[in-house]
Amino acid sequence: MRYLPLTDDDRRGMLAAIGVPSVDALYSDVPRKVLLDGPVDLPGFKSELEVERHIGALAAKNLGAASCPSFLGAGAYRHHIPAAVDHLIQRGEFLTSYTPYQPEVTQGTLQYLFEFQTQVALLTGMDVANASMYDGATATAEAVMMANRVTRRRRAVLSGGLHPHYRETIETHGRFTGFEVTSAPADANGAEDLAKQIDGNTSCVVVQNPSFFGHVHDLSTLAKACHDAGALLVVAVTEIVSLGLVTPPGEMGADIVTAEGQSLGVPLSFGGPYVGLFATRDKFIRQMPGRLTGQTVDVEGKRGWVLTLSTREQHIRREKATSNICTNSGLCALAFNIHLTLLGETGLTKLAEINHATASRLADRLGAIPGVTLLNETLFNEFTLALPKPAAEVVEALAKRRVLGGVPVSRLYPDDPSLANLLLVAATETVSDEDIAAYEAALKEVLK
Amino acid sequence: MSTPTQFQAAPMQGERRVRTISGNKGLQIEEPLIFEQGMKGRSGVDLPAVPQHKDRLGALKRKGEIGLPGLSEPQVVRHYTKLSQKNYAIDMGVYPLGSCTMKHNPRLNEKMARLPGIGDLHPMQPISTVQGALELIDQLAHWLKTLTNMPAVAMSPAAGAHGELCGIMTIRAALLARGDARKRILVPESAHGTNPATAAACGYEVDPVPADDRGRVDLAAFKAKLGPDVAGTMITNPNTCGLFENDIIDIADAIHGVGGYFYCDGANFNAIVGRVRPGDLGIDAMHINLHKTFSTPHGGGGPGSGPVVLSAALAPYAPVPYVVHGPNGFALVERGEQAFGRLKGFHGQMGMFVRALAYMMSHGSDGLRQASGDAVLNANYILAGLKDEMTPAFPGTCMHEALFNDEFLEGTDVTTLDFAKAMIDEGYHPMTMYFPLVVHGALLMEPTETESRDGLDRYVEVVKGLAKRAKAGDAAYFKGAPYHTPRRRLDETLAARQPVLRWKPEAPKKAAE
């Protein structure tokens, strides 16, 4: 077995040194009746070549989003990842190291996490950010629980423009930890008014910007309504590239900003692993969930970094911790950090402009097809179309023509027939003029 | 309460310190933050011109600058290469962090996760275009179910602690379904901190169970705490002391006897893979850390993946989504009748699933059994090699990790922390310290199966040498360690008293002077 260095000679010698007759003797605490005599019923070991063949064959059964014109979003976006990103994250010193609990031998990890925290704070317009969470949905659920702690209230109001997976994740936590969730109905037109939902028990209002349906909002009025009622405004961003062009939530009065960071540096990979971003105001840092990297000095006075404010965390606070989170998404945070460093201010701004331009052009072209209506006045790189027939059927028909045409809203709202004809369409910098033409032609054909 | 950091600089012994002009020390090169090397207008990417378009943002556009630095590609590559060189990693040597399972990460797994048709699959594609992906998840699920002899598995949890949340929520949902949510969860004092944190996050009261003098759950104390308000128990097996809970079947029977469920923390499953099946022990739910047992890389603290195997009684309450065999191939259930809810966006850590399947297939059922045996053999080899110079926490052999207390340091003025820091200078990552809490000054070592015998011999020689040095009365040396790292001991008190959590354009607060 190529990963196991011990030879049979080694094993014999080691057993003798330990003073036991066999490896089985080391399992003597296991009740005899449950100790297996031989391997379980699964295939035997395979060479690299055989494993590659097997998994390669499974991969070949899929239609990869990079192999055809693709327009899917709904919380995960296909972007071009510069070659240097994947090369650098595969350096063994990053890939195969553990959580930086020993700062003297993990300054590399700690420094990039400090840079990552700074980048996230700058992008979102907030004071501080943590060192990452599992994904955007879990980060948003943690934000609600933090708002409950801060306000000592137990009712969250969720926008109808919030990604349904985010909503369901929050609702699940609410059911088990005992807080109330009021979820507004799907807001396909971007016209909802949440201010009247806020009352004296409301801990927070959670909105997504751009919304699940692609609308971009000015949230300042909502922020004021929240603050007047003693509630916090939580803003979720599922397309982080949008912040290259759109006013950041921090400037509009958000108290907590959560985001899905996948768009920068992290491949689609069928939905995970991704990277959750979490940012807030200075005054709330001791209520934050997740790991934090802080700057300090060593005994020689040199600047360095450590994990800090750990007393919030489970390994110290146990049942009183702010969250049960332990592992986060370090390597994806590194990919995000490197991609954004490569882009820089000018790169990110231009990338965001190209995304907006491409989506806007596509919206013009598709919206002009007879029977198709564009629901968005505003958009960043994603929008909602009302089609003359169920979107799920249209998407299947488009896939047969090797066009991944978007996400039918019914996939995420299976119980609401009024949304059956709605289609979410995204366009990033990866969409070419030819892709747009191919989509337009295929959609016309399918709707004929 | 853990021992506070002793914070004092000790001089290098018998060595004249030479300061370089740059502050660099040979291959240890100082590296500023990206924010300190950026230039306006510079970028590491080239992008095409922005096409003509109708502006649909108007007044919603950002007005000011973000404040991101501009670096070219060569600067970026050098920056991260230099940062990487300040890290210890499994790729460099023994990483004996007990309970963390730092084993070799095969590179084939990385290659498989990046295949076209996997790395570029969007989670919301039509199901007809992702049949291979669902089949892969189904195959991994089959391996996990077979190795544990459990009928079902929830694949979506993103890490071990997330798996615990999944398991306890499933238990609560099953209890609620019979109208009896109950109040308490019994958790051994030796448990990892995530266990009590999880139980509390699910609305349960945590009732601690003491360990007996053999480092196992005190069965009598456990039974004494049982009652009709006990929802279940969370027990790690093999436990955090690196020992198999030999009363585990009695524990399972006892908890079932009062109508509660048995959650097993599977963090240490790697010790028994292919040798003991948790389903045979009466366990109702157990998470499997794919990033420990099945070697998906830790990546500096994640991402992980924590699928949860479930008994037949709990299976109906598993969260969405899950893969099923449908009439037209594989299907994904995203709304379940009895499902307790959803834990995260999309379907789980696909990138980790691919790596774990590649790892398991490479080993095969015979190789996985060999791997767990070798992990236990290696740990006992270390235990045998060190037991005369150090003090094992418990008599007898161990499972996959060797646990020592700090008795051997008594009277030396050297603490467990000092000892660990001295290991760093010897070129090793320290073992886990001060955990489990039930052992005084604990030092927990887990070599894993991917270390060679001669590598372990060298490791044992070094650790023994340090123990001798400590006993010889060289405490000052240990207090000052490490000496040869990019940074020496860092002031954690300062970091916590005056938190600086981000870079700021104006000179950062001069912290310690």
Place this chain on the structure above:
Amino acid sequence: MSEVRYSQEHEWVKLEGDTATIGITHYAQEQLGDVVFVDLPEVGKKVEKGKELATVESVKAASEVYAPLSGEVVEVNSTLSETPATVNEDALGAGWFAKLKVSDKSQFGSLMDEAAYKKYVEGLH
């Protein structure tokens, strides 16, 4: 004349009239190590004897400070949020946590005096 008494949870209480000043003992701060943060109650909060009054954190531990007497919080030592090190430097003086308006002075009598507390701490080793 004021008198200082001690609880088994290592809090000290100085009673002047019906106002009790509360802090943690020298032994407690020593056990805790460098104090990095103190979470103080709000003025006006009513606390019961034995219930949580404040939290004190070091780098690697967080401990609850329990109210040794029942009463209402009338003042807190807000300088501790800026300079938590005061708890280490002067636990029995400038490092006080909160002042309570005591509801039942008889509870004071059940606390240990200095000699008894000293003996109690010695017994912990």
